[in-house]
Amino acid sequence: MRLYDTYTRGLVELPARPGPVRMYFCGPTVYRHIHVGNAVPEVLGRWLKRWLDLNGYETKLAINVTDINDKIYDAAPGDSVGLAAAATEWYLEDIGRLGLGMPDVQPTAAGTVPDQIRMIEELVVRGHAYEADGDVYYRVASFPEYGRLSRQRADEMLDQEPNPRKEDPRDFALWKASKPGEDSSWESPWGRGRPGWHIECSAMSKKHLGPEFEIHGGGLDLVFPHHENEIAQSRALGHPFARIWMHNGMLRFAGEEMHKSAGNDVSLARAFDRWGRETLLAFFLSGHWRKPLDYSDSTLTAAAARAARFREVFRNPSITAPDDAWDRFAAALDDDFNTPEALAVIHEWRDHELLYRALNVFGLGSLADRADAPAGVTQLAEARSAARAAKDFAEADRLRAEILAAGWEVRDVAAGYELVPRA
Numbered sequence: 001m002r003l004y005d006t007y008t009r010g011l012v013e014l015p016a017r018p019g020p021v022r023m024y025f026c027g028p029t030v031y032r033h034i035h036v037g038n039a040v041p042e043v044l045g046r047w048l049k050r051w052l053d054l055n056g057y058e059t060k061l062a063i064n065v066t067d068i069n070d071k072i073y074d075a076a077p078g079d080s081v082g083l084a085a086a087a088t089e090w091y092l093e094d095i096g097r098l099g100l101g102m103p104d105v106q107p108t109a110a111g112t113v114p115d116q117i118r119m120i121e122e123l124v125v126r127g128h129a130y131e132a133d134g135d136v137y138y139r140v141a142s143f144p145e146y147g148r149l150s151r152q153r154a155d156e157m158l159d160q161e162p163n164p165r166k167e168d169p170r171d172f173a174l175w176k177a178s179k180p181g182e183d184s185s186w187e188s189p190w191g192r193g194r195p196g197w198h199i200e201c202s203a204m205s206k207k208h209l210g211p212e213f214e215i216h217g218g219g220l221d222l223v224f225p226h227h228e229n230e231i232a233q234s235r236a237l238g239h240p241f242a243r244i245w246m247h248n249g250m251l252r253f254a255g256e257e258m259h260k261s262a263g264n265d266v267s268l269a270r271a272f273d274r275w276g277r278e279t280l281l282a283f284f285l286s287g288h289w290r291k292p293l294d295y296s297d298s299t300l301t302a303a304a305a306r307a308a309r310f311r312e313v314f315r316n317p318s319i320t321a322p323d324d325a326w327d328r329f330a331a332a333l334d335d336d337f338n339t340p341e342a343l344a345v346i347h348e349w350r351d352h353e354l355l356y357r358a359l360n361v362f363g364l365g366s367l368a369d370r371a372d373a374p375a376g377v378t379q380l381a382e383a384r385s386a387a388r389a390a391k392d393f394a395e396a397d398r399l400r401a402e403i404l405a406a407g408w409e410v411r412d413v414a415a416g417y418e419l420v421p422r423a
């Protein structure tokens with residue numbers, strides 16, 4: 001199997017089975033319900049792990065939780081700790097609804113501070129970092145490879161955090177002295193403070209995967225400065241670090257890249273409530289992980305239709321697929337994990353067993369379920385149909401919510417409605 005690597009700008013082969021394939025994906029900063037765009041690397045990491053596990057690899061997936069960050073301090077002055085704890089719960093609940101399982105490890109920044117301090121101390125001892133008024137900065141000039149991942153020239157790189165205490169505008173903070181109003185801080189050789197953002201991923205990946213691992217994932221927006229800085233921190237200490245850099249394309253809203261600060265903001269929880277688990281997963285499948293993905297009513301409606309089409313296959317007799325069917329599916333995934341290509345392969349399948357196996361890689365085996373709704377739920381759905389026919393949409397919405405609360409989702413189809421178990 002091969003995957004596109006941002007560092008070399010080419011396809012890189014994974015090691016032979018059984019590997020290991022150790023994977024680290026940068027997770028969210030927890031200060032609010034996570035954005036639907038945050039789900040892209042989460043889904044990709046889980047699908048890749050499921051595919052590799054199925055193919056006899058030994059995998060280990062780590063996705064971190066950033067629970068110390070300026071955004072959290074800003075969002076909850078005086079109670080960043082409380083907000084981060086609550087938002088971590090929301091994150092675990094929202095992401096759990098994907099039904100794709102949890103990573104092998106989910107380390108938190110706050111739970112790894114001693115490891116981060118040790119790493120910073122080592123960087124200082126080796127001349128790659130320096131202390132200034134209780135802050136510690138990485139000395140970018142000490143690492144000649146800096147800029148290789150993002151392919152920027154040293155003199156073109158922006159000042160990441162303007163600050164007169166730095167030797168060089170490119171230097172970035174490893175440790176920040178406590179500021180008034182920050183409600184969490186840790187003791188360190190440089191006084192009380194807290195780690196900068198980038199060092200947590202160098203420390204957590206080393207702790208849970210070792211100094212060298214196979215795949216590092218995250219959104220394309222993390223290439224610079226976050227991943228460039230991770231490389232500088234880890235490789236300066238002699239750790240080979242990640243072999244393959246897997247950067248997913250960003251989710252776009254009506255053609256524009258979505259940012260958390262933008263008004264056109266959709267939480268993952270809201271996306272689940274509106275579209276359901278299977279439609280969302282079918283939507284993520286429709287694009288190549290490296291490309292931007294457009295989130296809109298029309299792309300989600302198309303994904304719902306795709307899921308419905310697969311569900312329909314299981315309601316009709318199974319037709320045995322040709323012998324090479326699975327190999328064609330596997331070839332698409334083994335070549336840079338091309339899910340739209342894999343989707344095109346299985347689109348024609350009528351073989352229940354094979355289709356179930358393929359859909360299950362993506363957590364969509366539930367499309368084969370044919371559970372019948374209990375009579376009470378069917379009555380509610382009938383009442384909703386009547387309300388819709390009478391154009392009483394408020395009543396229809398109320399009934400839809402009641403059906404949802406009973407664990408079922410009502411979907412409007414050409415023949416009327418259908419009831420599917422809520423994911």
Ligand SMILES: [Zn+2]
Binds near residue numbers: 025026027201226
């Ligand atoms: Zn990271």
